Amino acid sequence: MYxxxxxxxGFEPEEIKREARRIEKAFSILEISxxxxxxxxxxxxxxxxxxxxxxxxxxxxxxKELVDMVLAKDEGKKVIYVSYPPIPQIAAAMSLSSDMIYxxxxxxxxxxxxxxxxxxxxxxxxxAEKNGLAPGTAFCSYLQTRLGxxxxxxxxRPDLLIPSSYLCDxxxxxxxxxxxxxxxxxxxIDNLIDEKGDRWPEDINPxxxxxxxxxxxxxxxxxxxxxxxxxxxxxxxxxxxxxxxIHFICGQIQELRKADPLPFSQSDYHLAMSLSNIGRxxxxxxxxxxxxxxxxxxxxxxxxxxxxxxxPRVMLVMIPHNxxxxxxxxxxxxxxxxxxxxxxxxxxxxxxxxxxxxxxADANMRGRGANYSSLAYIxxxxxxxxxxxxxxxxxxxxxxxxxxxxxxxxAKEIIEEELGIPVLNLEGDYCDFRSYNIQQMRTRxxxxxxxxxxxxxxxxxxx
Amino acid sequence: MPVAGIDIGAGxxxxxxxDNKEIIAFSIIPVSGDINKxxxxxxxxxxxxxxxxxxxxxxxxxxxxxxxxxxxANASTTEIICHAxxxxxxxxxxxxIVDIGAQDSKVIRVNDKGKVxxxxxxxxxxAGTGRFLEVMAQVLGLKLEEMGPISLASKNVCNISSTxxxxxxxxxxxxxxxxxxxxDLIAGIHRAIASRVVIMGxxxxxxxxxxxxxxxxxxxxVQKALEEVGGLKCIVPEEPxxxxxxxxxxxxxxxxx
Numbered sequence: 001m002y003x004x005x006x007x008x009x010g011f012e013p014e015e016i017k018r019e020a021r022r023i024e025k026a027f028s029i030l031e032i033s034x035x036x037x038x039x040x041x042x043x044x045x046x047x048x049x050x051x052x053x054x055x056x057x058x059x060x061x062x063x064k065e066l067v068d069m070v071l072a073k074d075e076g077k078k079v080i081y082v083s084y085p086p087i088p089q090i091a092a093a094m095s096l097s098s099d100m101i102y103x104x105x106x107x108x109x110x111x112x113x114x115x116x117x118x119x120x121x122x123x124x125x126x127x128a129e130k131n132g133l134a135p136g137t138a139f140c141s142y143l144q145t146r147l148g149x150x151x152x153x154x155x156x157r158p159d160l161l162i163p164s165s166y167l168c169d170x171x172x173x174x175x176x177x178x179x180x181x182x183x184x185x186x187x188x189i190d191n192l193i194d195e196k197g198d199r200w201p202e203d204i205n206p207x208x209x210x211x212x213x214x215x216x217x218x219x220x221x222x223x224x225x226x227x228x229x230x231x232x233x234x235x236x237x238x239x240x241x242x243x244x245x246i247h248f249i250c251g252q253i254q255e256l257r258k259a260d261p262l263p264f265s266q267s268d269y270h271l272a273m274s275l276s277n278i279g280r281x282x283x284x285x286x287x288x289x290x291x292x293x294x295x296x297x298x299x300x301x302x303x304x305x306x307x308x309x310x311x312p313r314v315m316l317v318m319i320p321h322n323x324x325x326x327x328x329x330x331x332x333x334x335x336x337x338x339x340x341x342x343x344x345x346x347x348x349x350x351x352x353x354x355x356x357x358x359x360x361a362d363a364n365m366r367g368r369g370a371n372y373s374s375l376a377y378i379x380x381x382x383x384x385x386x387x388x389x390x391x392x393x394x395x396x397x398x399x400x401x402x403x404x405x406x407x408x409x410x411a412k413e414i415i416e417e418e419l420g421i422p423v424l425n426l427e428g429d430y431c432d433f434r435s436y437n438i439q440q441m442r443t444r445x446x447x448x449x450x451x452x453x454x455x456x457x458x459x460x461x462x463x
Numbered sequence: 464m465p466v467a468g469i470d471i472g473a474g475x476x477x478x479x480x481x482d483n484k485e486i487i488a489f490s491i492i493p494v495s496g497d498i499n500k501x502x503x504x505x506x507x508x509x510x511x512x513x514x515x516x517x518x519x520x521x522x523x524x525x526x527x528x529x530x531x532x533x534x535x536a537n538a539s540t541t542e543i544i545c546h547a548x549x550x551x552x553x554x555x556x557x558x559x560i561v562d563i564g565a566q567d568s569k570v571i572r573v574n575d576k577g578k579v580x581x582x583x584x585x586x587x588x589x590a591g592t593g594r595f596l597e598v599m600a601q602v603l604g605l606k607l608e609e610m611g612p613i614s615l616a617s618k619n620v621c622n623i624s625s626t627x628x629x630x631x632x633x634x635x636x637x638x639x640x641x642x643x644x645x646x647d648l649i650a651g652i653h654r655a656i657a658s659r660v661v662i663m664g665x666x667x668x669x670x671x672x673x674x675x676x677x678x679x680x681x682x683x684x685v686q687k688a689l690e691e692v693g694g695l696k697c698i699v700p701e702e703p704x705x706x707x708x709x710x711x712x713x714x715x716x717x718x719x720x
């Protein structure tokens with residue numbers, strides 16, 4: 001058994017005992033060997049903040065979610081896959097609706113476990129490439145992970161697919177392919193980001209809100225047809241409040257990341273923050289995140305951190321499922337202190353919407369610029385950069401994504417001109433590390449670090 | 464107080480020895496297989512020319528992709544920062560630099576103090592680098608240094624549509640078989656490199672007066688193509704290959720102050 005590895009992931013001894021059979025079975029399906037577990041241990045020890053028990057338990061939740069997903073069908077559950085990033089309210093409501101429903105995005109669960117920890121995603125990507133998602137056809141590695149894992153049989157074939165197109169129009173295309181392959185029903189949630197968005201977040205097009213709301217309501221109808229379960233409004237609201245609780249605690253953790261020295265890395269924060277996307281996170285996450293918060297407060301009170309005091313603060317917009325990038329940035333003396341999803345100002349819901357799904361639609365598009373338009377996302381990032389007073393921004397461009405490969409070019413132009421701070425665009429892939437490595441980016445990152453330090457010194461001189 | 468800068472590139476190793484802001488010696492040698500041999504060779508060649516011993520250097524800064532292999536360096540930094548520093552020393556009015564080396568190409572924007580304010584870099588693809596020229600020279604059965612002068616005789620520049628080294632090779636072979644003149648082909652090859660670099664640099668506003676450095680800057684044909692394609696006036700330092708090593712030496716000198 002892998003008890004040392006599981007202890008590293010915050011499993012208590014009785015949990016290891018209780019879960020041993022399930023874990024062994026899931027690892028066998030995933031073809032995770034002793035060697036893979038050894039590699040994962042090395043990576044965790046090298047890159048993740050396992051000094052914090054809360055962080056180890058966050059890792060544990062991701063491992064448990066992986067096992068839950070792999071065994072969902074064997075354990076008699078109906079399986080629903082949403083897209084990544086999901087519409088969090090829908091994913092949360094379905095995840096929590098019944099013990100006999102498993103709902104998540106395999107894209108993110110596998111990326112944060114099989115890829116990030118075990119380095120075992122290549123066979124999945126290769127399977128996708130042989131089954132319709134060839135490289136270079138704009139189907140990104142998240143989608144290859146989704147399709148490849150299902151075709152390879154390491155995750156169960158779903159009973160229902162719920163792709164949303166408000167961030168990516170190729171998830172629906174991938175799910176259409178899965179429908180063609182297996183006849184799986186698909187509930188498409190259409191809402192392409194076709195707004196100019198220059199008045200985000202004040203002005204959110206009401207027509208778009210109503211359309212998006214209707215699309216989500218339709219997907220719930222289909223969910224009921226496929227699973228036989230209803231999703232009454234009170235249950236959805238309860239699930240949304242659970243997800244909000246995670247967002248609230250993560251917001252507090254993010255606030256702690258204002259401390260100098262920086263107390264918590266971007267890679268670790270990313271894993272904690274994404275817990276709102278998975279059932280285990282929604283159920284057990286708040287308690288664990290609260291304990292993490294307390295540990296971080298103690299760390300800050302002791303004047304400790306993970307960077308040098310006074311390290312220039314930068315924003316890292318999106319990171320690959322490879323902690324080496326954030327680690328390299330840290331090693332260059334920069335503090336990556338704020339993430340791309342941070343909300344710059346109050347985006348509270350207006351009272352004009354009274355129906356549940358209209359509220360949800362409005363909150364999604366108002367809460368995060370990326371969900372509304374590319375320009376809105378740039379405006380959001382610019383505001384966050386100002387609020388956090390960062391000295392530079394690194395955009396990690398996901399080169400197989402139509403949105404994330406393009407908008408950073410415009411973002412660099414706008415942010416450099418308006419804020420006068422350097423912006424570095426790195427090209428790579430969030431999940432596919434076959435054709436590049438972080439070392440290749442070293443010269444660019446080192447030069448960027450020098451620019452940031454020199455800019456900071458010059459600003460301090462003129463203060 | 465002599466100091467040295469060493470730039471270990473993919474094709475050549477360069478060293479500059481500086482004493483009180485005066486270049487007292489430099490050396491350029493090819494890097495073949497054994498990187499340690501190239502490092503030893505280039506520093507000792509430069510030291511011999513300066514009449515110095517390694518122990519007499521007060522500070523050494525290394526740069527280039529092989530910078531970490533220079534065991535006797537006191538510090539290392541990136542070639543982008545070093546090129547900016549070296550070019551600023553030689554041509555203080557320079558604001559943009561195009562550097563084309565064996566394995567990568569860069570466009571660097573600097574301020575009036577020689578500090579990097581923006582840059583773009585191609586290090587994923589051989590097109591737009593010296594390697595592209597090397598492959599084309601082999602295809603045409605020429606020496607690399609012959610390419611520039613021959614291209615100046617071109618009357619009807621060929622259009623090399625592909626800027627991928629592999630596909631361009633096929634294209635050049637095919638055009639040669641069609642009887643196109645060698646000088647027209649080479650001029651087309653130079654134009655393909657220039658187009659690639661100009662497109663890459665367009666995002667950071669290439670100034671009309673741009674300093675052109677790196678081994679490829681020794682090729683008059685590429686210089687001419689950059690001027691034609693980008694509407695630039697290229698300023699090529701007397702020894703364009705050592706600006707990175709010079710910048711490293713200047714950084715070494717600054718460290719001593």
